Amino acid sequence: MTRRRLPEWLVLLLPAIIVIAAVVLIPLLFSLYSSFTPYKLTRPSTLWKWVGTYNYEKILSDAKFWAAFGRTVLFLTIVLNVELLLGLGIALMMNKVTWGQRTLRTILMFPMMFSPILVGFQFKFIFNDNIGLVNNALQSMGFNVALPWLVDGKLAMFSIMFAEIWMSTSVFAILILAGLFAMPRDPLEAAKVDGCTPWQSFRHITLPFLMPFIYIAMTIRSLDVARAYDIVQIMTGGGPARRTELLWTLMSRTGYVDARMGLANAMGYVSILLSILFTIYFFRKLSAARAELGMAG
C-alpha cells in the first residue's frame, strides 16, 4: 500500500503558503469577519455576535466618515500634484548639475531618512502658534500676527500638507531623475534640429518619456499618502475638533480610543477601496504611457 503523498509543487509552495496565511490571510479574514460584528476591545464576547452589514450601513450614513474620506481625497490630490511639480522641477535642475551631483543626490534623500514621527514633531514645533519658527519669523519681520497654524482648520491642513510634501517630494525627484538618466540623448538632439525650442523639446519629447516614471512615483505615493497617519497624529491628532481628521486617524480613534474594533475594521474595508481605485487608475495610466513608448509588456 502506498501512502498518499502531496504533489511536489504543493510541498514546495507550502512554506510560503503557511507564512502568507499566518501574516496576511488569517488577519485579513479575521478583520473582515469582525467588521460584521459589534466587536469592542473592552468586551471580547461581542466578537461572537453577528450583526450583518450594520457597521457598513452606519458608516455610509456617517457624515464624519465621509468628511474624513473627502478630506483624505483632497489631501491626496493636493499633496501628489505639488510633489509631482516640485519633484519634476528639482529633477530637471539636478540633471543640469555637472559638479557635485552625487552629493546633491544624497542630500536630496535626507528628508526620506527621517522617521515621519520626527518630521511631525519638527513641523509641530515650526508651526506652533506661540514659540514656532514661522510665527517668530513673521513677527520679527514686522507682521504683528500670531497665526493659529495648527488650530485653524484650513491652516492646519496646509501645515500638515507642507510637512508631508517636505518629507516626500524627493521620492518624485529621485524617480524622475532616474528617468532623465535613462533617457536617450538622440531624440532630444533630433528635436533641436527639427526646430524645437527648449520648452517644445520638454513638452513633446522629455515629458512623454518621463510619464511612466511619474506614474510609478504616483502609484507608490498614492498608497503612502492614503494611509497618512503618523504626521497627522503627531501634529494635530486629527483635531482640533476633527478639522484635520483623515481616514486613518478616524479609524485608529474608532478602533483604539473608542475601542469599537468592528466598526473600525468596516471603515478600513471601505477606505481600502480608495487605495485600490487610485492604484488601478495609476497603473492603467502607467501601462498606457509605457505602451506609448513602445515598452508594453
Added chain:
Amino acid sequence: MTEVTLSKVVKKYGQHQAVHGIDLDIQDGEFVVLVGPSGCGKSTTLRMIAGLEDISGGDVTIGGRVVNDLPPRERNISMVFQNYALYPHMTVRENLGFSLKIAKRPEQEIVKAVDEAAGILGLDELMDRKPAALSGGQRQRVAMGRAIVRHPDVFLFDEPLSNLDAKLRTQMRVEIKKLHQKVESTIIYVTHDQVEAMTLADRIVLMRDGHIVQVGTPLELFNRPVDTFVATFIGSPPMNLVDGVVQGETIVLNGSISVPLPVTAGPLTNGQAVKFGFRADNLMPIGHAVEEEGAVHELDLSVTLTEPLGTETLLFTNLAGVEVQAKMFNPRPVTPGEQLQFRLMLDKCHVFDAKSGQAVRG
C-alpha cells in the same frame, strides 16, 4: 543656393583640442563625406555644423550666413543620427510630421509632405506603427524621411548605417545615393567606413586627429594618396607598404630585393629611406593578371595564405620579409607554399618618404 563653408574651425574641450582649425568649402548640391578613424573629429565637425556643439573658434557659414551662434532650429538643416533618434512615443506618421507641426504649418501641407516623403522611402505600409515595431532598416528610413519632409538646405548624416547589418547597409547606401539624386540638396555625411565614403561621395574629406589630411574625389584619394595614412585608409585591402632605400634607379626593399623606381615617383636622393607602396590589384600572378599597359617588374614569390572571394582570390605572400597581398583574377586553387611568378605594375606604385610619410610624386 546652399554652400557650406568652414573656415579655421576649432573645437576645444577644456584643454583637449578635438578639431584643429579646419577649412572646407562645400558646394551647393554636393555630396561630401567626412571619413576617418574614430576620434578623428569628423562627428564633432558635423555636430558643429548642426549646431549641437559650440564652435570654439573660426566660422561656419551656411548659404553665406555665419551660423556660429544660431541654434540648430534656425539653420534649416536636417540630421540623420546613428541611432536613428526616432521619437519613441510617436507613430511613423507623427515622427515624419513632427518638425512641420512644430513649425505650425497648415495640416494639409503636413499631410502632403509626409505622404510624399513616405512615398519616396516606401514607408506607406508602416505609417501607423511605433518605432519599437520597426526593423533597423525601417527605422533608418523613417529617420531619413523625417529629414526630407522639411526640404532643408543641408542634410547631415552621422554614421547612419553603422548599426545595420552588412546586407542592409549596402542596400541603404544605394537608397541614400538615390535620395541625393532626387532631392539635389547638399549632403554632408560622416562615416568611418571607407567603402561608404568611396561609393557615396562626390568628394571625400579624410580626417585624422582633428586635421584634414586630404580632400578630393574618391578616385583622387585612391590613385594619388598624399601620404601613407590615406594610402592605407582608402581601398580594401589596404595598400601594401614595404620599407626600402633608394639606390640609383632602384629601391632596395629591406636590403634584399630591389625593384626599379616607378616613373611616377618624384625627385629622390640616393640613399633616401622610403616606403614603397602598391595595391594588391597591381601585384598579380602571371596567367591570372589583368592585362594593362605600362612598366612591369616580375617577382617570384611563395604564397602563404589564400582568401578566395569568387571572381578573384587574395594571395598573401612575403616580399622582402613583409607580408603583402596580391590579387589573382580568374582564380584557380592555390595551395599555401606554392611558388608563383608575379607581375608588379610599376606605373601604379607609390613612393612615400619614410620619415614624413608624404608621397613623393613627379
